[in-house]
Amino acid sequence: MVPKELLSVLQFMYQWGWMAAPVVLFFVWRGVWLKWVQKGYAEKAEWITLELKIPHGVERTPKVMEQVFGGLHAAHKPSINFKEKWWDGKHQLYISMEIAGIGGAIHFYVRTPREFQKIIESQIYAQYKDSEITEVTDYMTGLPLDIPNKTYDLFGMELMFTKDDAYPIRTYRFFEEPSTEKKYIDPLASLMEVLGELKQGEQIWLQYLIKPVGTEWQKKGQHLIDRLIGKKDAKGASSNVVEEVFQFFYDLVAAVALGEISQGSPEKKEEKPKPETMMMHLSPGMKDVIAALEESISKHGFEVVIRIVYIARREIFDRSNIAATFGSFKQFSTYNLNGFKPNSKVIPAINYVFKKKREYMRKRRLYMWARGREFTQIPAQKKMILNTEELATIYHVPSVVLEVPMLARIAAKKAEPPPHLPTL
Numbered sequence: 001m002v003p004k005e006l007l008s009v010l011q012f013m014y015q016w017g018w019m020a021a022p023v024v025l026f027f028v029w030r031g032v033w034l035k036w037v038q039k040g041y042a043e044k045a046e047w048i049t050l051e052l053k054i055p056h057g058v059e060r061t062p063k064v065m066e067q068v069f070g071g072l073h074a075a076h077k078p079s080i081n082f083k084e085k086w087w088d089g090k091h092q093l094y095i096s097m098e099i100a101g102i103g104g105a106i107h108f109y110v111r112t113p114r115e116f117q118k119i120i121e122s123q124i125y126a127q128y129k130d131s132e133i134t135e136v137t138d139y140m141t142g143l144p145l146d147i148p149n150k151t152y153d154l155f156g157m158e159l160m161f162t163k164d165d166a167y168p169i170r171t172y173r174f175f176e177e178p179s180t181e182k183k184y185i186d187p188l189a190s191l192m193e194v195l196g197e198l199k200q201g202e203q204i205w206l207q208y209l210i211k212p213v214g215t216e217w218q219k220k221g222q223h224l225i226d227r228l229i230g231k232k233d234a235k236g237a238s239s240n241v242v243e244e245v246f247q248f249f250y251d252l253v254a255a256v257a258l259g260e261i262s263q264g265s266p267e268k269k270e271e272k273p274k275p276e277t278m279m280m281h282l283s284p285g286m287k288d289v290i291a292a293l294e295e296s297i298s299k300h301g302f303e304v305v306i307r308i309v310y311i312a313r314r315e316i317f318d319r320s321n322i323a324a325t326f327g328s329f330k331q332f333s334t335y336n337l338n339g340f341k342p343n344s345k346v347i348p349a350i351n352y353v354f355k356k357k358r359e360y361m362r363k364r365r366l367y368m369w370a371r372g373r374e375f376t377q378i379p380a381q382k383k384m385i386l387n388t389e390e391l392a393t394i395y396h397v398p399s400v401v402l403e404v405p406m407l408a409r410i411a412a413k414k415a416e417p418p419p420h421l422p423t424l
Contacts, residue, residue, distance in 0.1 A: 037089030045093060046114040047373075049139070051107060052124065053132045054397050062172040062187075064127045065396035069210075069388040071123035073300040075116055076212035094211035094303075095120070096373045097395045100139055101195030101204040108397060109139065111373050128397065140205075140371050143311065148363050153317045156309035156366050157342040159329065165385040166221030167289075167338035168296035170331065171393045188398055191328040194321065201313040204325055208395050209305040209375050210386075217385045221297035225290060229282065289336055299387035306340070306384070306394075309370045332393065 077092050084090035096111035110120055121133050148154055161167070175185045186192075195204055282290070310322040326342065333339025348362035369376055386394075 034086065034089075037087065038091050039089070041089035041091065042093065048112060048114055048117065049136050050110040050112065050117070050120065050133050051136045052110065052128075052397070053108075053134075054128055055130045060128065060397065062392040062396040064392075066388045066392035068123045068127055069302070069391045070300055071126070072116075072119065072210070073212045073302070073388070075119060076214065078214060092211050092213075094209050094375050097208040097210060097391075099191075099195070099206040099395070101198050101202075102139065103200040103202065104196055104198050106192060106195045107139070109136075111138070143203075145371075147311060147367050148360065151313060152311055153314050154309060154311045154363050154367055155319050155322050155348060156307065156363075156370070157322070157326065158346040158366075159306040159308070159326075159340040159384075160343045161384055162333065162339045162341050163337070164220075164224060165217065165338075165383065166224050166293055166297060168292050168387070169338050169340070169390050169393070170334050171389050172396075173389075186398055187331060187393055188328070188396065190331070191325065192398055194324045194328065198321070199312075199316055201316055202318075202321065203311045204321060205307075205309045205311075205370055206325070207305070207307040207309075207370060207373065208391070209307070209373060210302040210391065211304075211375065213301050213303050213385065217301050218297040221293060225293050228286065228290060228293075285336060292337055296387055296390075299389055301385045301387050302391060304384050304386045304391070305375055307366075307370055309366060311367075329394070 072095065075093075075095070080090050093113050093116070095113075095116060096109075098109040098111060100107045100109060112120060124131060124133060143152070172187055175187050191206075198204060308322065308325055310319070310325070312318065312321075326340075329340045346362070346366065348359045348366065350358045350362070368374070
């Protein structure tokens, strides 16, 4: 038998539920409209491809690239008014930092709107003084638009975090050997090895689409820290006004029912323990996690999409190349902090009905996203925020300790002409 309360609710929804339809349709329309105008705004931007080359013998660690990303955060647009957002589609544009392995040759590219060219060049030249940045034709234009086809096949994935984005990954500082000489192991060594062994007709693209963000992710990270150390007043990062109002009245009713609120009784304020006192009961491992979280949220952050695409002629197609590429990201994972995993809603591997058709559609979608550098987020995927140190770990120019024979470099350094050279 249906309870009377439930029956009343169902009857009310049947009679008056239609009134919610305009509200639902409005929010659906609003989301579609915003995506449409933002796409138009991005298409109006002039996108260019820059190739980064460095001379032989450069001695730089990822710490230098961290300074570059710190400077690139200046591209952040903190305030956009109502008209700019909803009518002009103005939004934060992004930059695609890319590593491309093409037939065994390795190239470093930056795909960016023209408006960011000066800030990119100034930051890279400031840290890599002898580098060379040239505007080149997009390296993807030599491939047909209809991949996968009879000639080419592809496979790929997008990566996502295994935990909340406030948890850091294993960064380049953990690759320094604990010795007086400070020996350094380049975390990109295994990736360079995979890209350098590609055959003619094989390509692997790694795209790191980065968009500078404000301080909201850091506030969420602080909420996480407060919750881990046991702060009673630590609210979840996802709480909203409705939840807070509901919680207030729930606590009020509970307090009255338990007799905790009475007329004329003086209010006793419970002394809150200090954070140092809360940390005392934590295990050494948890203290290390808290310290890592605090250091992670102290740096500038970027919303990031990491995309890996492997394309090859069908007669030499070897899917193990994509597994080896993803394997190079496993070294950044730790059990107690964070790591990377493939996004199951993007990877073209289907285990149920219409397998071939659905795999083909996912390959097509992934290929078009890669060519267009689409900053696309699958609805079920949470945003992935990386700080400058984490970005520098997964994208930097390999150091002198890593021999990469097929890496595009400058054959000789450029020198300034003599100051008193006569001219015609």
